[in-house]
Amino acid sequence: MKIAFPIMGNSYIAFKQLIKEMGHEPVVEPMISAKTMSLGVAYSPEFACIPFKILLGSYLEAIEKGAEVIITSGGHGPCRAGYYGILHQKIIQDLGYDTKVVVFDSFTRNIGDYIRKLNWLLTQGKTSWWKFYKGLQKVWLKIKVLDELEILSHNIRPYEINKGETTKVYKKCLELVDETKNKSQILEAKDACIKMLKNISQDRSRKPLKIGVVGEIYVLIEPFANLDIQATLGEMGVYTERSMYLAHWLRENSNKSHHEKDVIEAAQPYLREKIGGHGINSIGETIMYAKRGFDGIIQMAPFSCIPEIVAKGILPRISQDNGIPVMTVFLDEQTGKAGLETRLEAFADLLKQRRDGRLLKAY
Amino acid sequence: MKVYLGVDVGSVSTNMAVTNINGEVLESLYIRTIGQPVKAVQDGLKKLGEKIGKDAEIMGVGTTGSARNLTSVLVGADVVKNEITAHAVAVSRIVPGAQTILEIGGQDSKIIIMRDGVVTDFAMNTVCAAGTGSFLDQQASRLNIPIEKFGELALKSQNPVRIAGRCAVFAESDMVHKQQLGHCTEDIVAGLCEALVRNYLNNVGKGKEILEPVVFQGGVAANIGIKVAFEKSLKKELTIPENFGVMGAIGCCYLAMEATLEKPTKFKGWEASEFSFRPTSFECKGCPNHCEVIQVYENDKIVARWGDRCGKWSNASVDK
Structure with a gap:
């Protein structure tokens, strides 16, 4: 199946792999843009918050690209976000699409529901739990590496001598990590990226x-x-x-x-x-x-x-x-x-x- | 004579100030921007140049206001600063010891809290323009009163009406309603002043500790009706500096003074008023962001670009 997911920072790189590990085809492009926002705003309740609108816009773009299922996370406590997946589903339905929104709540809350949904995805993708478990470890590693690189970029940027260089190098890093498929490649890319970021010419005398x-x-x-x-x-x-x-x-x-x-x-x-x-x-x-x-x-x-x-x-x-x-x-x-x-x-x-x-x- | 030039280009007015090395204001200028910042800045430069150009040597230039980046390209600025800092710098020197600055301009209003000579807190209006000069301007023209007379008229009121000031549009309909009921113009004008002050204090001034001395500046400080309404509401006396309308520009002079301590000015000369500046824009199609990139031509050369998220254009070398 073609599966889309919420786009949030650089995490799409890891989630892309997650979908692939489940035996499905990820729909990622296009990234969030002004067009995404306009789409989201047009079909959202006016007083929904900006994450709701951006996500709806990106789902609609993904549907244009053929997404059949959208996976998202739920929320807990008195925040509207917990209800957003359901509302997104209703809006998508009203617009005449049959794309399904699958909401994963924290598994500590309803473990049965969590496993049922996961099982359905894996069965559809003809992937065994064992294979998925191995894949998940790679994805988790990727998420950690991506966060680490982003944090490093924020640490270096205020010291950079050529304005904008860190952002450029960081973008290249994301591309490198995106190309990796297994644990050793991910770790290799991580080392290369850390080196690239640290090589940015910096003025460490700044306070x-x-x-x-x-x-x-x-x-x-x-x-x-x-x-x-x-x-x-x-x-x-x-x-x-x-x-x-x-x-x-x-x-x-x-x-x-x-x-x-x-x-x-x-x-x-x-x-x-x-x-x-x-x-x-x-x-x-x-x-x-x-x-x-x-x-x-x-x-x-x-x-x-x-x-x-x-x-x-x-x-x-x-x-x-x-x-x-x-x-x-x-x-x-x-x-x-x-x-x-x-x-x-x-x-x-x-x-x-x-x-x-x-x-x-x-x- | 060595002087410094400050330029503050806002939504409604373009203000310029010239100070000597002791920080005394020699000249100031207030022009309406009328949506054409380039023309306003060039007109201003021309006027100032004619007045003092012969015997004044510009040692440094600072720009501020919403068009500060564009202006810095036009005049060749040594320092480009946000309005908050520019206003605070001016006040700290002109009204030493000031603890609160109320500033109301054309389309934004701000409050700056200062303690021991430094800014400790500030706020700007975010989602609403009902507490700004444009609002008063609009209502004055609706009532057919020259804005200059607005304040005096408000003072004549015996019994100001209460006007809903939450939003400029609702305030207007409420005002029309009060007119139709038969309230006299003075009372309505005074009511508008109070509505603006109430709106300002409830939005921008919310939760801020307003201590004396309180300085009131910006174009709206010319309106005595607003001053009185503030004093009534705050139960404090307001200080209005002599050059209340151009304080941002004066702050820029002081900032320019500091920025040029160790290096020569980048001022392009009074001739800059004759250059042909042409800002153009295009939509970059490099990625889905579709940024609107602004580029400024000086004669036939591109001298500046901005507006892109990624820096592809703004960092690209431009012919100097």
Whole structure:
């Protein structure tokens, strides 16, 4: 079968392989573009959030390319995302397509349902569980490598001497990883890419500002949704870390990591309740970045996202208590890059002034 | 005489300021942009050049405003800065000790919080323009009142009406409604001023600690009605600097001063007002993003490109 999946950052490279390992044909192209967005906006409820609209647009593009099944993940807690797969299915149906949306909820929630759906996919693809298990390990490795490379690119970018070089090299890295098929190739590509990234000419004498980027998972991970905020800041000479990568998220959802526990604990003085989405994470991560001596925090939130709105309401107090400036950016299809750039620039200026204790060098 | 030039090209107006090396404002200029930033900047340069060109030597140039990148290409800027920093820099020198800056321009409004001389917080309007100068402009022309008279008229009001100020369109229909009910123009005008202030404080100013001295600037600071409405609502006195309308441009002068401490200016000369600048755009078909790339021709040479996500065009060497 031809299978499509949500496009989120660089993860498509790994998911492509996952579909192949299941014995199916992945539909990836085209990548998210302005056209995707227009399509998504045209067929979405107006007050759905931007991840919903982008995903719907990309599903419709994939359907044009012949996708028969769309695999997506569910959500839990009071966030609309848990319901999005079902709503996507209804809209796709209403538009007259018979493409099926298969939603995988966290398997810790309903393991029977999870296995049933997986079994169906494997049977259709004539793939044994054993073969799939072997394939999954490769995919997992790929996801980790992709995250590692992306993090490295964000670490290097603020030091690059030729503006834009890191982005170019990183793109080449993605192509290299995309071509790999087995474990040794993936590891080989990883080493080559790390070398390429580290070879970028850098000025290590710079003392870049450090900004932590927190917020909702989709707008954090997908650069099209966040107007490429990390690369933009990096090219302005700002070092960024963001609170969420796919590998982290998958680990959390399979109870393999305890980072989330720390985050929730850090948030306790301000918020004791999980409020859906990544609201409590935005709170906890902000506090943890502040403790690590970051200069500022940027919260990225889809316009109308309730968990992030609640978090935004609490952030000013955390900002005050911890002495760390916080800026919230709401994103939707109307958000313009020019306006965002002005705010980012002004925010970076503010942080620099705070760090240096004066407005300008001259006086 | 050695001077610095600051240019602030916004949606509604193009402002220029010239300061001497002591930071004193020698000349300032306010022109309507009317959607033609290139022409506005060149007109401004020409006027300034005629006034002071003979005996002034430009030592540095700074640009700000939404057209700051375009402008920097036109004039040859030494520093290109966002409006927040430019305004804060100007205020820190002109009103030392200021803790809050309320700035209302044509299409954006901002609040800047300063403590101990540095910016500690700021906000700009995001989804709504009901708290900006354009809104007042529009309503003034609806009521057939010259915008210059707007403030004075508001002061004559005994009993301002309450107008829904959440959104420019609803405010307008609410205003029409109040007119039809028979309220007098003064009360409606004063009501509009209060609606704008309420909207500003509830949107841009939300959650900000507004401490004195409070500086009020931007084109709208010319409107005494707004000033009074702010003072009434905040119960604080507002300071309006002498050059309230061109503070962004003045800030650019100061920034330019700093940027040219160790290197010569890139100023293209007053002749730049005679150059033929032609911005054009095209849609790049290199990938599905279909970026709209802007390129600026100076005479027949491309001097700048921007607008692409990947840097393919903006990083490509342009003939200098």
